[in-house]
Structures are given as C-alpha cells and as structure tokens.
Amino acid sequence: MSHRITRGVSLYSFQEEFFLRTMTVRDAVAVAAKIGALDIEIIPEQSIPGFPHVSDEWVRDWHDTMAEFGTRPLAYDFFLDTLRHPGRRLTHDEQVASVRRDVDLAVRLGTTKLRAIISTPAEVLRDAAPYAEEAGVQLLLEVHAPFHYAHPWVLRHLEVMDALDSPALGFMPDLGCFVERFPRVASERALREGARPEVVDLVVKTYDDHGDVHGLMDTVNYLGGGPVEVGLARQATHYTWRDPRMLLEQIHRTHHVQAKFYEMTDEGTEYSIPYDRIVDVLVEGGFSGCLSSEYEGNRHIQDAHPVDSVEQVTRHHAMLERLLARHEN
Amino acid sequence: MSHRITRGVSLYSFQEEFFLRTMTVRDAVAVAAKIGALDIEIIPEQSIPGFPHVSDEWVRDWHDTMAEFGTRPLAYDFFLDTLRHPGRRLTHDEQVASVRRDVDLAVRLGTTKLRAIISTPAEVLRDAAPYAEEAGVQLLLEVHAPFHYAHPWVLRHLEVMDALDSPALGFMPDLGCFVERFPRVASERALREGARPEVVDLVVKTYDDHGDVHGLMDTVNYLGGGPVEVGLARQATHYTWRDPRMLLEQIHRTHHVQAKFYEMTDEGTEYSIPYDRIVDVLVEGGFSGCLSSEYEGNRHIQDAHPVDSVEQVTRHHAMLERLLARHEN
Amino acid sequence: MFEKYVIVPGTLRNVVEDGRTTGFELGVRMPYYRGLGLSMVEDVAVTVDGVRAAPERTTFTVHGNSYPLTGLGEVVEDRWELGEVATVAVAHPGGLAPGMHDVEVSQRLRISYMPVPGGGRARAAVELSA
Amino acid sequence: MFEKYVIVPGTLRNVVEDGRTTGFELGVRMPYYRGLGLSMVEDVAVTVDGVRAAPERTTFTVHGNSYPLTGLGEVVEDRWELGEVATVAVAHPGGLAPGMHDVEVSQRLRISYMPVPGGGRARAAVELSA
Ligand SMILES: [Mn+2]
Numbered sequence: 005m006s007h008r009i010t011r012g013v014s015l016y017s018f019q020e021e022f023f024l025r026t027m028t029v030r031d032a033v034a035v036a037a038k039i040g041a042l043d044i045e046i047i048p049e050q051s052i053p054g055f056p057h058v059s060d061e062w063v064r065d066w067h068d069t070m071a072e073f074g075t076r077p078l079a080y081d082f083f084l085d086t087l088r089h090p091g092r093r094l095t096h097d098e099q100v101a102s103v104r105r106d107v108d109l110a111v112r113l114g115t116t117k118l119r120a121i122i123s124t125p126a127e128v129l130r131d132a133a134p135y136a137e138e139a140g141v142q143l144l145l146e147v148h149a150p151f152h153y154a155h156p157w158v159l160r161h162l163e164v165m166d167a168l169d170s171p172a173l174g175f176m177p178d179l180g181c182f183v184e185r186f187p188r189v190a191s192e193r194a195l196r197e198g199a200r201p202e203v204v205d206l207v208v209k210t211y212d213d214h215g216d217v218h219g220l221m222d223t224v225n226y227l228g229g230g231p232v233e234v235g236l237a238r239q240a241t242h243y244t245w246r247d248p249r250m251l252l253e254q255i256h257r258t259h260h261v262q263a264k265f266y267e268m269t270d271e272g273t274e275y276s277i278p279y280d281r282i283v284d285v286l287v288e289g290g291f292s293g294c295l296s297s298e299y300e301g302n303r304h305i306q307d308a309h310p311v312d313s314v315e316q317v318t319r320h321h322a323m324l325e326r327l328l329a330r331h332e333n
Numbered sequence: 334m335s336h337r338i339t340r341g342v343s344l345y346s347f348q349e350e351f352f353l354r355t356m357t358v359r360d361a362v363a364v365a366a367k368i369g370a371l372d373i374e375i376i377p378e379q380s381i382p383g384f385p386h387v388s389d390e391w392v393r394d395w396h397d398t399m400a401e402f403g404t405r406p407l408a409y410d411f412f413l414d415t416l417r418h419p420g421r422r423l424t425h426d427e428q429v430a431s432v433r434r435d436v437d438l439a440v441r442l443g444t445t446k447l448r449a450i451i452s453t454p455a456e457v458l459r460d461a462a463p464y465a466e467e468a469g470v471q472l473l474l475e476v477h478a479p480f481h482y483a484h485p486w487v488l489r490h491l492e493v494m495d496a497l498d499s500p501a502l503g504f505m506p507d508l509g510c511f512v513e514r515f516p517r518v519a520s521e522r523a524l525r526e527g528a529r530p531e532v533v534d535l536v537v538k539t540y541d542d543h544g545d546v547h548g549l550m551d552t553v554n555y556l557g558g559g560p561v562e563v564g565l566a567r568q569a570t571h572y573t574w575r576d577p578r579m580l581l582e583q584i585h586r587t588h589h590v591q592a593k594f595y596e597m598t599d600e601g602t603e604y605s606i607p608y609d610r611i612v613d614v615l616v617e618g619g620f621s622g623c624l625s626s627e628y629e630g631n632r633h634i635q636d637a638h639p640v641d642s643v644e645q646v647t648r649h650h651a652m653l654e655r656l657l658a659r660h661e662n
Numbered sequence: 663m664f665e666k667y668v669i670v671p672g673t674l675r676n677v678v679e680d681g682r683t684t685g686f687e688l689g690v691r692m693p694y695y696r697g698l699g700l701s702m703v704e705d706v707a708v709t710v711d712g713v714r715a716a717p718e719r720t721t722f723t724v725h726g727n728s729y730p731l732t733g734l735g736e737v738v739e740d741r742w743e744l745g746e747v748a749t750v751a752v753a754h755p756g757g758l759a760p761g762m763h764d765v766e767v768s769q770r771l772r773i774s775y776m777p778v779p780g781g782g783r784a785r786a787a788v789e790l791s792a
Numbered sequence: 793m794f795e796k797y798v799i800v801p802g803t804l805r806n807v808v809e810d811g812r813t814t815g816f817e818l819g820v821r822m823p824y825y826r827g828l829g830l831s832m833v834e835d836v837a838v839t840v841d842g843v844r845a846a847p848e849r850t851t852f853t854v855h856g857n858s859y860p861l862t863g864l865g866e867v868v869e870d871r872w873e874l875g876e877v878a879t880v881a882v883a884h885p886g887g888l889a890p891g892m893h894d895v896e897v898s899q900r901l902r903i904s905y906m907p908v909p910g911g912g913r914a915r916a917a918v919e920l921s922a
C-alpha cells in the first residue's frame with residue numbers, strides 16, 4: 005500500500021531565527037529543499053514586511069527562490085483581526101473582505117491551501133468560499149488543540165460545510181491534538197521559572213495518566229500556586245490527547261496537515277506525539293496532502309538554551325521520511 | 334428493601350431570608366420540623382454573629398430550639414480562610430488549629446458531621462482527624478461539581494483516607510454533581526441580563542447534549558460574547574453531569590449528602606437533577622445518613638422574582654418523602 | 663449574588679459634626695452568603711456621581727465599630743456579617759447636594775477558596791435622605 | 793515567548809535635541825510570533841528605576857515612522873513587524889544618569905483570537921549607552 009503524502013515545512017518553524025534576523029526566508033527554503041521538505045507553508049504576517057501591501061518585487065523574489073531550490077509554494081496562513089479597531093469588531097462584510105484579500109495574496113504567492121485561523125466564524129468562510137473556489141484555492145480551518153471535530157465551535161463549521169458542500173472548504177488539523185504525554189520542554193521551563201517540583205510532577209502525571217486536567221487549576225490554586233504553576237496547570241488544558249484515529253472522522257475534508265512538534269529527541273522521535281501511529285492513520289485514510297512541519301518548541305527553551313530550529317526541523321523530516329517509507333514499495 | 338436515610342435541611346437554603354432578616358434560625362427550624370426535615374445543618378458563618386466567638390447563650394437557644402421543634406443538630410459547615418491575612422497564607426499548623434476550633438464549636442452545637450470545604454488540604458484533614466475522632470465527629474470533604482472522585486485534588490484526599498483509615502474522615506457529596514440539563518433559572522437570568530438568545534441556546538444545548546462544555550468559552554469569545562455570555566459559558570463548566578452511580582464509588586465513606594437543588598418545579602421535581610435515580614442509588618448503596626436540602630436557586634432569580642425558600646424547600650421534601658417512600662415497606 | 667441588596671435604600675445621608683457637614687455616608691451590604699472577617703474585605707469603593715471616594719477618606723463601620731477603610735487588613739477580630747448593613751462614610755466637606763445621586767459600590771473580598779476576588783459592583787440611583 | 797529579546801541591549805540612550813537632553817529612548821521588540829498592525833498595540837509602557845513613563849510623554853517609532861504612544865489606536869496602515877526593533881522615546885528633561893538602570897517594558901497587544909490581551913512584561917538591567 006503506497007501513499008500520496010508529501011513532506012513540507014511551515015516557515016513558522018523558523019520563527020526564532022526570523023525574529024532575530026539570523027535567517028531569511030531564502031535561507032529557510034534552502035534548508036527545506038535540502039531535507040526534502042519541498043512544500044512550503046508561509047505565514048505572511050511573519051515574513052512579509054509591510055503586509056498586506058506585498059510588492060511585485062517581493063513576489064518575484066519568492067517565486068525565484070522556489071525555482072532556485074526546487075520547492076513549491078503550498079500553504080498560506082492567514083489571521084483575522086476582528087479587533088483591529090479599538091472599541092469595535094470588524095463587521096461580517098469586513099471579515100469576508102479580509103479573507104478575500106488573503107485569497108488574492110495567496111494566489112500571487114502561488115499557494116493553494118489557506119489556513120483559516122480557528123477563530124474565523126463559519127459564516128465568514130461560508131461567504132468567502134465562492135471567491136476562494138473561483139480563485140482555485142481552499143480555505144482550511146486549522147483544528148488545533150484543544151479543538152476537535154465535536155467541539156461546539158467546530159460543529160458550526162461542519163454545519164456550514166455540510167450545507168454548502170463546497171470544495172473550497174475543509175480542514176487543516178494540527179497534530180498538537182495528539183500530545184500523548186506532557187511536553188517536557190514545557191515542564192522543564194516551568195521548573196526553571198520557579199515552579200515547585202511537586203506541583204510540576206502533579207500536572208505532568210495527571211496529564212500523562214489522562215486524568216481530569218481541567219481539575220488542575222483548582223488543585224494548583226488550593227496548593228497556593230504562583231503564576232508559573234497556575235500557567236502550567238492552564239497549559240495542561242491546552243494540549244490534548246486524543247486517539248489519532250480522530251483524523252479519519254473528517255479525512256475526506258482534510259487537505260493539509262500541520263505537523264506540530266515541540267521536541268525532536270536525540271533518538272529521532274517526537275517526545276510527546278506518536279508520529280508513527282499518526283502517519284499510519286493518515287495513510288490508512290488515504291490522505292493526499294502535505295505533512296507540513298510546524299516547530300513550536302523555541303518558546304519553551306529560548307530562556308536557557310540556544311534554539312536550533314534547523315536541527316529540529318531536520319530531525320523531524322528524517323522521522324517523517326522514515327515513517328512514510330514504511331508505506332512505500 | 335428498606336432504607337436508613339433521614340431527611341434534613343441545611344440552613345444555607347434560607348440564605349435569602351437570613352440575609353434580609355425576614356427569617357431567624359428558629360423560624361427556619363420550625364419550617365424544617367413542619368416538613369419532616371428533622372436533621373439540621375448549620376453554616377455558623379451565616380447564622381452566628383460574632384463567629385467564632387459563640388456565646389453559651391447562643392448555644393443554649395440553639396439546643397432549646399431543637400428541643401422545641403423536635404429537630405436534631407446534625408451537620409456543621411466550616412470554611413478555611415487560608416487567606417485571612419493579606420500577604421500570607423495560613424501555615425499548616427494554623428489551618429489544623431482552625432479545623433480543631435470548628436470541631437470544638439461543632440461539639441458545643443451537638444453536630445457530628447462537619448463539612449470540610451473542598452479547598453481544605455488533605456494534609457490538614459489528616460492531621461486534624463485524630464482530634465475529630467476523639468471528639469466523636471467526622472470531617473467530611475464536600476465533593477461538589479465540578480469535583481468528583483477521580484479529580485486530582487480529591488485523589489490527594491483519597492490517598493490520605495487510604496493511608497490513615499480513620500473513621501473521622503469521609504465524604505459529603507453535593508448532588509449538584511448530577512445536573513443532567515442546564516438549570517433554566519441560570520439561563521433565564523442570563524437572558525434578563527442581556528445575553529443573546531442564540532448564545533444562551535448554544536450554551537444550554539451543548540450542556541444538555543453532554544457536549545464539550547469546556548469549548549464554550551472559546552466559542553462564546555469568538556462570537557464576540559460580552560461578560561454575561563462569557564459568564565454563562567463559564568457556568569457550563571461548573572455544573573456537571575455524571576452518572577449518579579458515581580456515588581457508589583465511595584459510598585462506604587459517604588456519611589452525609591448535601592441535596593443541592595436550583596429549582597423545584599410546580600410539578601414537584603427538580604428541574605435539572607434526577608433525584609429519582611439518585612435516591613435509588615443511595616438506597617442501593619446502603620447509605621445511612623441524611624439527605625440535607627441545599628437550596629441554591631435564590632441567586633439566579635432574586636433580580637426579578639420574590640424568593641420563597643420555604644416553598645422551595647417544602648417542595649423538595651415532598652419529593653424526597655415520595656422518593657424514599659418507594660423504598661419503605 | 664445579592665447585588666440588588668448591596669446599596670440600602672434610604673441610607674444615603676450627609677454627616678454633620680458640630681454643625682458642619684463633613685461628608686456623607688451610605689448603608690452597604692456584602693454580596694456574599696456568609697459573613698467575612700474584616701481582614702478579608704480588601705475594598706469597599708464608593709463612587710458618587712462619577713467621583714470615586716479616596717480610600718484614605720473613607721471609614722467603615724459595622725455594629726458600632728469604626729475603622730479606616732485602608733486599615734481593614736489588620737482587623738482579624740471583627741466581621742461583616744451576612745446581610746449586615748455596614749456604614750461607609752466619606753469625608754467630603756459640604757457633603758452631597760439634595761436630590762438624586764448615581765451611587766456605585768465596588769467591593770473586593772478575598773475569598774480563600776476562589777482564585778479571583780469575590781465582591782462585585784452594585785449601582786443605584788439613590789436619593790439623599792434628610 | 794520571546795520575552796528575553798524584548799529589551800534590546802545597547803539601545804538605552806539619552807535623546808539630545810539642539811544641545812539639550814530632552815529625554816531617553818530604548819529599543820524594544822514585540823513578544824509575538826508575527827507582526828501586528830499598530831492599531832492593535834494598546835500599550836508599550838516603559839518603567840525606568842521604578843518610574844513609569846507617562847503615556848502622553850512617550851513616542852513610538854518603527855522603521856522611521858513616529859507616533860504618539862496614545863495615538864497608535866488610529867494607525868491601521870502601519871505595523872510592528874516580527875522581531876522589529878521599535879524605538880520608544882520618553883520626554884524627560886535631563887534624560888537618565890549614566891550607568892545601569894532597571895528597565896521594565898510592559899506591553900499590551902489586542903490579539904483577536906485570544907480572550908485576554910497578549911504582550912507581557914520584560915525586565916532587564918541596562919546600561920545607558922553613550
Ligand atoms: Mn498549527
């Protein structure tokens with residue numbers, strides 16, 4: 005049984021280096037090409053100064069870079085700043101117009117999979133879908149932890165998808181939904197910031213035992229928890245562990261996967277997320293999109309360690325390549 | 334099959350009338366006696382001015398009242414003000430001393446079941462248990478929603494109970510753990526306070542469908558929810574629906590039950606809580622303590638309706654009497 | 663809970679000492695289902711017609727015992743009982759004009775079993791009593 | 793995230809205009825993984841040696857564009873980019889004394905998908921540059 009999954013990388017993974025100006029977009033694309041992550045996901049609000057005013061020159065450089073390294077533009081992550089103006093929310097029409105603006109930019113960049121941020125109202129995607137369809141792009145709701153396909157907000161999106169049945173709407177699950185054990189980069193950070201070891205152990209153990217993590221806030225408060233400890237208890241409700249087979253529920257609408265990871269170990273596995281089972285499920289479900297690496301460990305370690313996103317992404321792709329190879333003849 | 338359950342009332346149920354000084358403790362006891370709620374639960378911090386300095390005269394009046402109406406003191410609800418002093422928490426020893434002080438007062442009032450507020454650390458009950466045992470009283474952890482017997486905080490208490498095996502420690506579950514459908518007194522209050530009907534409907538429906546109520550906060554925020562709507566979403570995580578058979582898990586340590594209710598309907602049932610199934614479970618489990626009514630609906634209706642706690646408690650006991658009668662020969 | 667009972671009607675009056683109007687006072691209840699030791703009453707802020715009374719000009723009195731509002735944190739031997747009408751007095755030379763006033767009372771209570779303070783806000787149009 | 797990079801070393805300096813020291817300035821980054829339209833930058837509060845700069849005396853400059861801090865809410869056509877060093881200038885006659893200063897930068901960012909503001913606090917001991 006073969007598969008039709010491609011490997012890619014989201015430039016989000018290099019946020020540390022972009023922030024510090026130690027890497028450019030071109031540097032990141034070069035890395036991606038080198039490790040066989042040929043599909044590129046861009047977050048324009050990270051990478052394009054002056055957004056949303058993107059010059060033709062910038063676009064030309066982008067396509068030149070793609071050609072130079074043999075990579076392909078694939079995905080475009082948009083935001084929806086409903087609270088752009090103090091004191092009022094964007095109207096429905098303004099929100100739809102904002103999505104259309106992103107569709108236009110996505111087309112210029114050659115990207116076809118647009119990440120709709122989770123907070124995007126279903127009605128906005130409903131009304132932007134025809135424009136997206138005509139432009140040949142898809143608006144894919146990023147379902148990241150703690151969201152899931154039975155979440156009240158996501159149910160609203162499913163209603164719209166069921167009613168509209170548009171090829172321009174779908175999902176982009178983020179594999180952070182499948183955090184089987186508490187990320188140690190996060191618990192170790194809490195220790196460095198002064199959390200009591202016994203409190204950290206309690207949070208980690210409750211999470212790893214798949215216990216009632218929503219009970220940790222009260223528990224930590226009753227233990228006299230300080231801000232770091234309370235923050236760790238809160239984090240325990242932001243990660244989720246779910247059976248990776250959850251991906252099959254909407255696999256027919258899944259057109260891209262954000263391959264979230266927090267720590268690639270020296271042994272070449274993700275510390276928390278069972279990628280082996282996830283890749284098997286995606287192949288079983290016939291997923292034919294991109295596994296786009298999304299490294300999000302820098303924020304947990306940057307206080308005490310040098311961040312090497314290139315090394316992390318390189319390890320991630322070594323793992324993905326290995327796991328996918330098991331499904332190749 | 335008979336049962337050994339008694340009916341009682343917590344004076345908490347008359348908080349509205351106590352607050353407004355339209356009823357005294359004696360008036361409340363008179364009501365209790367009239368409806369056959371012969372076991373009385375007192376919250377001294379509500380009912381005894383000058384607490385914790387309780388005069389012999391007050392205690393004498395209390396016992397005289399009990400004798401006058403043929404009621405029995407049974408339970409005593411204590412608090413643990415760990416944050417009594419600005420800038421520091423009570424030390425462990427101060428907390429144990431506080432519980433001992435409540436034991437002494439409970440003995441003077443003739444009460445034997447002490448409600449340990451949920452925030453009481455397990456170690457405090459561990460170290461107060463010998464004193465309680467010698468005094469002939471029990472320290473019973475009130476397990477109310479959203480707590481339960483697998484909650485990380487309650488697991489700490491279970492560890493202590495398992496290790497100490499003291500007859501002075503146990504549980505006092507609050508039947509608000511078994512809210513099967515969202516209390517309409519709460520949703521109607523939100524509507525009166527300006528919540529959008531569609532948002533209230535979403536919260537109520539998600540709750541009633543036993544959906545992911547923890548997802549309601551994000552959902553309501555993304556819908557531009559105001560404080561009332563967000564508050565309703567938060568409330569949806571404070572009520573819980575669990576199988577009443579949960580009571581059997583610790584029935585051997587259950588020595589009192591706080592019979593929470595929000596609304597006794599004109600038809601004589603609790604709007605949200607399936608008392609019929611709960612009473613059946615308690616009888617099945619051989620529970621031999623008191624079902625102590627705890628009316629908590631006033632806060633939801635007092636903005637718009639006159640509160641009649643006496644009527645509510647009367648209806649509650651008519652129901653309890655009816656449900657218990659099914660188990661009497 | 664109990665928000666509508668916080669500001670007690672008919673209790674807003676000017677305070678006259680030695681023939682001079684030195685300020686005003688108001689009857690206030692705590693929006694809570696039990697009494698609370700005064701050391702846990704962090705604030706009872708009175709705002710009249712949009713002007714918030716300075717804490718250092720505010721006095722808090724329950725059952726005859728008066729304390730500076732800013733000194734309640736030290737008071738471990740006294741309580742504000744359930745439903746008890748406390749008097750909050752504000753030093754304000756000349757007091758308030760006759761007629762209606764927009765009164766807001768904002769309380770902050772340090773409740774040990776809650777991660778955030780209790781209390782809340784109550785607001786009412788109150789007529790100055792004679 | 794990115795808290796340690798908020799206060800940029802070597803950027804605290806006095807501002808001299810026409811030979812007079814009118815205040816001081818500091819290089820600051822936003823602790824966020826994307827750029828943000830300025831209308832969503834609610835506050836960038838600088839506190840030096842315990843004294844918080846008044847918002848009305850604070851100017852915010854990114855890539856050559858200067859704005860009064862209190863006016864950012866209107867600016868929908870400019871952004872603070874990812875990792876971009878903005879200059880926050882405070883009018884403070886005489887500026888800062890030479891040597892080390894305790895600098896705190898507190899930012900409030902209106903992030904639409906979060907129920908509470910983003911931003912956060914950063915603090916560092918910074919030496920005044922020449
Ligand atoms: Mn993601």
Ligand SMILES: [Mn+2]
Nearest residue numbers: 477507591627
């Ligand atoms: Mn209760």
